[in-house]
Amino acid sequence: MASSSLFQSLPFSLQTSKPYAPPKPAAHFVVRAQSPLTQNNNSSSKHRRPADENIRDEARRINAPHDHHLFSAKYVPFNADSSSSSSTESYSLDEIVYRSQSGGLLDVQHDMDALKRFDGEYWRNLFDSRVGKTTWPYGSGVWSKKEWVLPEIHDDDIVSAFEGNSNLFWAERFGKQFLGMNDLWVKHCGISHTGSFKDLGMTVLVSQVNRLRKMNRPVVGVGCASTGDTSAALSAYCASAAIPSIVFLPANKISLAQLVQPIANGAFVLSIDTDFDGCMQLIREVTAELPIYLANSLNSLRLEGQKTAAIEILQQFDWQVPDWVIVPGGNLGNIYAFYKGFKMCQELGLVDKIPRLVCAQAANADPLYLYFKSGWKEFKPVKSSTTFASAIQIGDPVSIDRAVHALKSCDGIVEEATEEELMDATAQADSTGMFICPHTGVALTALFKLRNSGVIKATDRTVVVSTAHGLKFTQSKIDYHSKDIKDMACRYANPPMQVKADFGSVMDVLKTYLQSKAH
Numbered sequence: 001m002a003s004s005s006l007f008q009s010l011p012f013s014l015q016t017s018k019p020y021a022p023p024k025p026a027a028h029f030v031v032r033a034q035s036p037l038t039q040n041n042n043s044s045s046k047h048r049r050p051a052d053e054n055i056r057d058e059a060r061r062i063n064a065p066h067d068h069h070l071f072s073a074k075y076v077p078f079n080a081d082s083s084s085s086s087s088t089e090s091y092s093l094d095e096i097v098y099r100s101q102s103g104g105l106l107d108v109q110h111d112m113d114a115l116k117r118f119d120g121e122y123w124r125n126l127f128d129s130r131v132g133k134t135t136w137p138y139g140s141g142v143w144s145k146k147e148w149v150l151p152e153i154h155d156d157d158i159v160s161a162f163e164g165n166s167n168l169f170w171a172e173r174f175g176k177q178f179l180g181m182n183d184l185w186v187k188h189c190g191i192s193h194t195g196s197f198k199d200l201g202m203t204v205l206v207s208q209v210n211r212l213r214k215m216n217r218p219v220v221g222v223g224c225a226s227t228g229d230t231s232a233a234l235s236a237y238c239a240s241a242a243i244p245s246i247v248f249l250p251a252n253k254i255s256l257a258q259l260v261q262p263i264a265n266g267a268f269v270l271s272i273d274t275d276f277d278g279c280m281q282l283i284r285e286v287t288a289e290l291p292i293y294l295a296n297s298l299n300s301l302r303l304e305g306q307k308t309a310a311i312e313i314l315q316q317f318d319w320q321v322p323d324w325v326i327v328p329g330g331n332l333g334n335i336y337a338f339y340k341g342f343k344m345c346q347e348l349g350l351v352d353k354i355p356r357l358v359c360a361q362a363a364n365a366d367p368l369y370l371y372f373k374s375g376w377k378e379f380k381p382v383k384s385s386t387t388f389a390s391a392i393q394i395g396d397p398v399s400i401d402r403a404v405h406a407l408k409s410c411d412g413i414v415e416e417a418t419e420e421e422l423m424d425a426t427a428q429a430d431s432t433g434m435f436i437c438p439h440t441g442v443a444l445t446a447l448f449k450l451r452n453s454g455v456i457k458a459t460d461r462t463v464v465v466s467t468a469h470g471l472k473f474t475q476s477k478i479d480y481h482s483k484d485i486k487d488m489a490c491r492y493a494n495p496p497m498q499v500k501a502d503f504g505s506v507m508d509v510l511k512t513y514l515q516s517k518a519h
C-alpha cells in the first residue's frame with residue numbers, strides 16, 4: 001500500500017539533494033517521524049490486525065517494497081584512515097567475503113549521503129517512535145534502526161527475537177557507596193534473549209544468512225569459534241530459522257550454562273582441546289573450505305547490530321551524550337561497534353559529540369592493554385591464561401585494528417583488572433542489587449582505577465556496559481562466596497550460615513545479625 005509508506009509520506013524527494021526544511025513541530029511528528037506501522041498504532045481508530053494475519057504478514061502488507069531501496073550498504077576494506085583511502089574495492093553484502101584482497105578486515109559502509117538527506121531530528125524521532133512496539137521488525141532494538149543496519153534486507157527475511165532495548169540501570173547505590181558518583185549507569189546488554197550482547201549482532205548475521213539461503217547461495221550452515229556467548233546466540237537464532245549451526249568450543253574453558261545453550265538449541269557442538277584462539281584459527285580454515293558461513297565478529301555484519309547498543313544509550317539519555325562509556329574487550333569487535341554507533345549519530349546530526357571510550361581487559365588476557373601502555377608502538381598477541389572473565393580469555397583478538405582506530409579517534413583509554421580486582425568488583429556490584437558477570441567486573445575495575453586516578457570525575461556521566469547475564473557465571477560466584485579461591489581473600493564474600501533446626505539457635509543468629517545492621 002504505497003500511500004502508507006513512511007517515505008512516500010515525507011514532504012520531499014530523495015532524488016533531490018535539496019536541504020529539507022522542517023515543518024511545524026506537531027506536523028513534524030505525525031508526518032515525518034512515524035513508521036508505516038506506528039502510524040497504525042498511534043491512530044485513535046487503530047484496528048487490530050485480522051486473526052488470520054501474523055506480524056510478518058502485517059509488515060508485508062503495510063511496508064511498501066521500495067522502502068528497501070532508499071538506503072544501501074556494502075563491504076569495503078577496513079581502513080583507519082578512510083578519508084585518504086583511494087581504494088575502490090567493495091563487495092555487495094550478498095557476497096560471502098570476510099577479508100579484503102590484502103587480507104585485512106572489512107567494514108560495512110553505509111551510503112551516508114542518502115542517510116544525510118534526513119536531518120538528525122528526523123532520525124531521533126523515527127527511532128523514538130519505534131521503541132517498545134511489537135511491530136515487525138521495528139519492535140527490536142536492532143531493527144528499529146534498520147536503515148542504519150542492513151537497509152536492503154526484506155522484512156520477511158529477518159530473524160529476530162525482539163532483541164535490544166535493554167535497560168540502562170542507574171547504579172545509584174553502587175555509584176554513591178563505592179565511587180562517590182551520582183551519575184553512574186550500567187547498560188545491561190546481557191539481559192537479552194540468550195543472555196549476552198551477542199544477540200544484537202547475531203540477529204543481523206543470521207537474517208543475512210536466511211536471505212542468502214533463499215537466494216540459493218552456497219550456505220549449508222553457520223559456524224563460529226566461541227568462549228560461550230557467540231555460540232549461544234548463533235545456535236538460538238539459527239534454530240529459530242531452521243538453519244544448521246556448528247560451534248567450536250575450547251574444552252573445559254566455558255561455563256556450564258553457556259555450554260548447555262547450543263546443546264539445547266540443537267547445534268553441532270565440537271569441544272576442542274585448545275583455547276579460543278586455537279578454535280578461531282580452526283573455524284577460519286574450515287569456513288574457507290566448506291559451505292559454512294562464519295559468524296564471528298571477523299564478519300563485519302555482526303558489528304552493525306552491536307553498534308545499536310550505542311545508539312540506544314544516547315536514545316535512553318534523550319539524546320544527551322555521556323562523558324564515558326566503559327566496555328570489556330576480548331576479540332575487540334564490540335569496542336569498535338560502540339564507536340561506530342556513536343560516530344554515526346554524530347555524523348548524521350543526532351548528537352554533536354561522542355563519549356570517550358574505555359576498553360577493559362582481564363590482566364590474564366591483555367594484549368590490547370599492553371599495546372596501549374607501549375604507546376601503540378608494537379602489537380604482540382599474548383598466550384592468555386585462565387580468568388574468571390572466561391568469555392574474554394582471548395590473546396590474539398581479530399579486531400585489533402578496529403579497536404585501535406576506535407580508541408585513538410575518541411581519546412580512549414585501556415585498563416586491566418586482576419582476578420582479585422574483577423571478582424571483588426563483581427561482588428561489590430552484586431551487593432548493591434545487581435547480578436553481573438565477571439566481564440562487567442572487569443569494566444567496573446577499570447572505573448575504580450580511573451576514578452582513583454582522577455581521570456573520571458565524580459560528576460562525569462559514566463556508562464558501564466554489562467555484556468552478559470550473571471546467571472551464566474554462577475560457579476565463579478559460588479566459589480567466591482564460599483571463599484574457595486586459591487590466593488584470594490574474597491573480601492566481599494557472603495557465605496550462608498549453617499544453623500541448627502531449633503528456635504533458639506535461629507533466634508540467636510538473627511539477633512546478632514540485626515544488631516550488626518542497627519544504626
Ligand SMILES: Cc1ncc(COP(=O)(O)O)c(C=O)c1O
Pocket residue numbers: 196227229230297328329330331332333334335391392437439467468
Ligand atoms: C560476556 C562478554 N563480554 C565481553 C566480550 C568481549 O567482546 P569483544 O570480543 O567484542 O571484545 C565477550 C566476547 O568476546 C563476551 O562474551
Ligand SMILES: N[C@@H](CCOP(=O)(O)O)C(=O)O
Pocket residue numbers: 224225226227228229230231295296297298330331333391392
Ligand atoms: N566472547 C566471544 C568470543 C568471540 O567473539 P566474537 O565476537 O568474535 O564472536 C564468545 O562468546 O564467543
